[in-house]
Amino acid sequence: MPTKTAKKNAKSGSPAPISEAExxxxxxxxxxxxxxxxxxxxxxxxxxxxxxxxxxxxxxxxNLTRPRxxxxxxxxxxxxxxxxNNTAIIEETSWVKNVKWWIAPCPADDGVTLTIxxxxxxxxxxxxxxxxxxxxxxxxxxxGDFFRIKEGVAPIEVVDGDWMLREIRMVKSPAEVxxxxxxxxxxxxxxxxxxxxxxxxxxxKQVAEKLQADFLRRGVExxxxxxxxxxxxxxxxxxxxxQDRVLRRGDVLxxxxxxxxxxxxxxFDREYSxxxxxxxxxxxxxxxxxxxxxxxxxxxxxxxCSDVWHAQAKVILDAKETSGLDFDLAKxxxxxxxxxxxxxxxxxxxxxxxxxxxxxxxxxxxxxxxxTHDGKSGPEPRVMVHEENVTVTEDGVAMxxxxxxxxxxxxx
Amino acid sequence: MPTKTAKKNAKSGSPAPISEAExxxxxxxxxxxxxxxxxxxxxxxxxxxxxxxxxxxxxxxxNLTRPRxxxxxxxxxxxxxxxxNNTAIIEETSWVKNVKWWIAPCPADDGVTLTIxxxxxxxxxxxxxxxxxxxxxxxxxxxGDFFRIKEGVAPIEVVDGDWMLREIRMVKSPAEVxxxxxxxxxxxxxxxxxxxxxxxxxxxKQVAEKLQADFLRRGVExxxxxxxxxxxxxxxxxxxxxQDRVLRRGDVLxxxxxxxxxxxxxxFDREYSxxxxxxxxxxxxxxxxxxxxxxxxxxxxxxxCSDVWHAQAKVILDAKETSGLDFDLAKxxxxxxxxxxxxxxxxxxxxxxxxxxxxxxxxxxxxxxxxTHDGKSGPEPRVMVHEENVTVTEDGVAMxxxxxxxxxxxxx
Numbered sequence: 001m002p003t004k005t006a007k008k009n010a011k012s013g014s015p016a017p018i019s020e021a022e023x024x025x026x027x028x029x030x031x032x033x034x035x036x037x038x039x040x041x042x043x044x045x046x047x048x049x050x051x052x053x054x055x056x057x058x059x060x061x062x063n064l065t066r067p068r069x070x071x072x073x074x075x076x077x078x079x080x081x082x083x084x085n086n087t088a089i090i091e092e093t094s095w096v097k098n099v100k101w102w103i104a105p106c107p108a109d110d111g112v113t114l115t116i117x118x119x120x121x122x123x124x125x126x127x128x129x130x131x132x133x134x135x136x137x138x139x140x141x142x143x144g145d146f147f148r149i150k151e152g153v154a155p156i157e158v159v160d161g162d163w164m165l166r167e168i169r170m171v172k173s174p175a176e177v178x179x180x181x182x183x184x185x186x187x188x189x190x191x192x193x194x195x196x197x198x199x200x201x202x203x204x205k206q207v208a209e210k211l212q213a214d215f216l217r218r219g220v221e222x223x224x225x226x227x228x229x230x231x232x233x234x235x236x237x238x239x240x241x242x243q244d245r246v247l248r249r250g251d252v253l254x255x256x257x258x259x260x261x262x263x264x265x266x267x268f269d270r271e272y273s274x275x276x277x278x279x280x281x282x283x284x285x286x287x288x289x290x291x292x293x294x295x296x297x298x299x300x301x302x303x304x305c306s307d308v309w310h311a312q313a314k315v316i317l318d319a320k321e322t323s324g325l326d327f328d329l330a331k332x333x334x335x336x337x338x339x340x341x342x343x344x345x346x347x348x349x350x351x352x353x354x355x356x357x358x359x360x361x362x363x364x365x366x367x368x369x370x371x372t373h374d375g376k377s378g379p380e381p382r383v384m385v386h387e388e389n390v391t392v393t394e395d396g397v398a399m400x401x402x403x404x405x406x407x408x409x410x411x412x
Numbered sequence: 413m414p415t416k417t418a419k420k421n422a423k424s425g426s427p428a429p430i431s432e433a434e435x436x437x438x439x440x441x442x443x444x445x446x447x448x449x450x451x452x453x454x455x456x457x458x459x460x461x462x463x464x465x466x467x468x469x470x471x472x473x474x475n476l477t478r479p480r481x482x483x484x485x486x487x488x489x490x491x492x493x494x495x496x497n498n499t500a501i502i503e504e505t506s507w508v509k510n511v512k513w514w515i516a517p518c519p520a521d522d523g524v525t526l527t528i529x530x531x532x533x534x535x536x537x538x539x540x541x542x543x544x545x546x547x548x549x550x551x552x553x554x555x556g557d558f559f560r561i562k563e564g565v566a567p568i569e570v571v572d573g574d575w576m577l578r579e580i581r582m583v584k585s586p587a588e589v590x591x592x593x594x595x596x597x598x599x600x601x602x603x604x605x606x607x608x609x610x611x612x613x614x615x616x617k618q619v620a621e622k623l624q625a626d627f628l629r630r631g632v633e634x635x636x637x638x639x640x641x642x643x644x645x646x647x648x649x650x651x652x653x654x655q656d657r658v659l660r661r662g663d664v665l666x667x668x669x670x671x672x673x674x675x676x677x678x679x680f681d682r683e684y685s686x687x688x689x690x691x692x693x694x695x696x697x698x699x700x701x702x703x704x705x706x707x708x709x710x711x712x713x714x715x716x717c718s719d720v721w722h723a724q725a726k727v728i729l730d731a732k733e734t735s736g737l738d739f740d741l742a743k744x745x746x747x748x749x750x751x752x753x754x755x756x757x758x759x760x761x762x763x764x765x766x767x768x769x770x771x772x773x774x775x776x777x778x779x780x781x782x783x784t785h786d787g788k789s790g791p792e793p794r795v796m797v798h799e800e801n802v803t804v805t806e807d808g809v810a811m812x813x814x815x816x817x818x819x820x821x822x823x824x
Contacts, residue, residue: 058651062637062670063756064548065749084743088649103745105760107547133556135519136476143555144545144572160556205633213625221617221653224636225474237500239470241633258474331496333515337477344475348517 015178041122044070046140048341057093066104067141116152130161137162171360179264186218188402191270204242225258233373234382249275258343268387291315295365299397305353312367330368427590453534456482460753478516479553528564542573549574583772591676598630600814603682616654637670645785646794661687670755680799703727707777711809717765724779742780
């Protein structure tokens with residue numbers, strides 16, 4: 001019964017909220033890094049950085065009309081500059097007390113002057129402020145207005161401050177790991193229950209409906225990312241939304257999802273075979289499952305992302321050599337990534353990413369292969385990707401997800 | 413039964429997909445505007461613009477690691493520059509045939525050189541290209557990389573090209589209106605069914621679970637935006653996610669949602685009274701309902717957004733004067749906005765927005781008031797916001813949503 005499940009989760013499993021002390025500790029760590037990077041202030045505009053620092057929590061980010069700003073000074077508490085109708089969100093979800101507001105939308109000056117003033121008030125020492133400009137960042141405001149802020153604060157220099165935040169945020173606190181574990185466990189159990197709740201004859205979309213409803217019942221708050229793809233003899237890619245395609249015996253269906261709980265994400269996939277999988281599919285699954293295991297086993301403090309990539313690649317490339325089967329590494333460019341208040345964060349599990357793993361980091365292990373299915377009208381390309389979420393511990397690794405079964409789940 | 417409902421929707425109500433001819437007509441309209449604005453090319457990076465032009469449809473936008481680019485030339489077909497693992501998305505969802513790709517992530521050059529080359533190849537006539545820089549835009553790539561593109565194409569000038577697109581996109585085609593109607597109708601029916609399916613003693617989150625599952629069953633594809641707030645004697649704001657608060661008699665619960673179908677949004681709210689509403693709440697509801705109706709009735713080709721704002725404000729301000737009740741206009745800054753492949757688009761229903769309404773525009777009518785609830789421990793601020801979605805017709809207005817009931821829905 002839905003109600004019962006939700007209550008049970010709320011009672012037992014759900015982690016304690018992030019405390020004001022933790023938010024303050026985050027700011028202190030950021031300010032230490034700012035001193036090292038010679039930044040007087042940080043300008044924050046993107047949802048995850050904003051929530052990480054201030055706690056600000058609202059669906060309003062989906063409305064692009066009104067931007068919002070947070071300024072972190074070199075010392076002292078952050079301040080926020082928000083549309084008037086967002087002050088209630090600050091009062092209800094944030095520990096930050098320095099609030100300035102304007103009535104938005106106001107195309108002539110949507111917070112620009114207030115933000116220029118706030119940055120200038122901080123920028124005495126280094127004459128440099130950081131903004132979200134670096135790799136994988138998204139400045140969450142109109143860039144035309146950013147140019148006006150940049151000109152407005154001159155001769156104060158505006159440089160990237162995002163990468164510094166990314167590096168700090170790679171290492172999670174125990175409370176953060178508990179949030180990540182909670183959502184990964186809820187989604188794992190939803191995936192495990194699915195094969196018994198669906199059958200051939202349903203469409204991808206209908207199956208996705210059941211899966212999403214179940215995730216929500218298990219305590220997931222949002223399902224911002226849901227891929228669902230199916231096909232005879234495997235799936236063509238792992239990037240499309242579920243469609244009206246009817247599922248049939250011989251199909252493989254994959255779901256890949258980024259669900260969130262209090263802003264913390266899981267990111268992993270699971271596969272379902274409609275009827276017993278072919279020998280070929282079973283072999284492919286076994287190889288990718290073992291590559292995943294090798295990746296998990298390679299995670300420990302001191303190992304690099306490159307090491308974890310090579311551990312996974314070795315299983316696949318060795319199997320390619322000895323199995324006589326025709327497959328190759330998928331063209332994803334990496335085999336996993338950081339995970340936190342973004343679904344995909346640095347580092348990358350990539351042969352040339354030499355980030356050293358530390359206790360508290362949370363990453364995905366995500367090997368993939370491409371192979372060929374002998375379809376009715378000739379050869380058809382297929383991929384197979386597995387993914388698990390783990391955290392680096394003091395002496396090794398701990399699972400956040402519940403491990404995928406060693407053989408593909410079968411829908412009877 | 414879920415399966416039956418979904419089948420029924422898929423069979424009867426769901427609109428035909430956007431045709432290649434329509435995508436080509438969109439590009440032709442854009443190119444005409446580009447000539448007028450003296451732009452050799454448009455650089456597109458944001459999800460809704462990208463989908464509007466190319467059809468590209470994938471949840472992958474939620475992964476910020478890999479950006480993607482589309483270049484619209486002054487004449488000829490657009491080209492796309494995408495990560496290697498996104499080429500399958502183009503093949504499956506887009507009509508665009510000019511595809512360049514790179515293996516991402518590649519922090520040293522994530523599509524930057526390819527994009528510079530593509531822009532330079534177009535920019536012969538005006539030496540100007542447009543990018544997403546203007547009001548309400550979001551450049552969906554790292555801004556550090558945008559600076560590199562800007563420098564890389566110099567002396568070609570990069571100016572805002574987004575506002576031109578916004579103006580074109582304000583007017584919807586019949587096929588677009590059908591998509592918007594489909595999702596608005598599905599969500600309307602889900603809202604209408606809710607009061608019979610919930611009861612006091614449940615939490616906001618539990619009620620939200622039921623509502624979301626029902627939306628999905630009725631054919632909604634995604635629920636990117638869901639606000640749920642409740643309180644004794646009304647709700648404090650209309651900006652927070654549903655929480656574990658238990659609903660009790662005397663509460664008012666509001667849900668505001670932006671659901672999407674094939675990328676097209678609805679955006680409206682509905683309220684529920686747990687037990688019969690107080691006289692005060694009933695009066696407030698009546699006033700805001702009538703303000704909404706006045707807004708709807710003011711919509712016709714030739715009217716301005718300002719006219720529609722004033723029609724709504726008049727009902728509220730007149731009632732304030734004659735009713736003797738203590739309330740005021742809410743501080744939202746506007747009373748409605750454009751609606752389409754973004755939940756909130758220009759124009760704004762704002763006293764100073766003089767955009768002239770034209771047949772095919774789709775807008776929300778969204779009056780709001782603030783008032784005071786006499787709580788146990790003193791006066792508490794409350795807001796009440798109503799919202800409907802409409803389209804401008806050749807001679808007036810047509811509803812997209814099913815009109816909210818003239819009295820607040822009661823949960824018994």
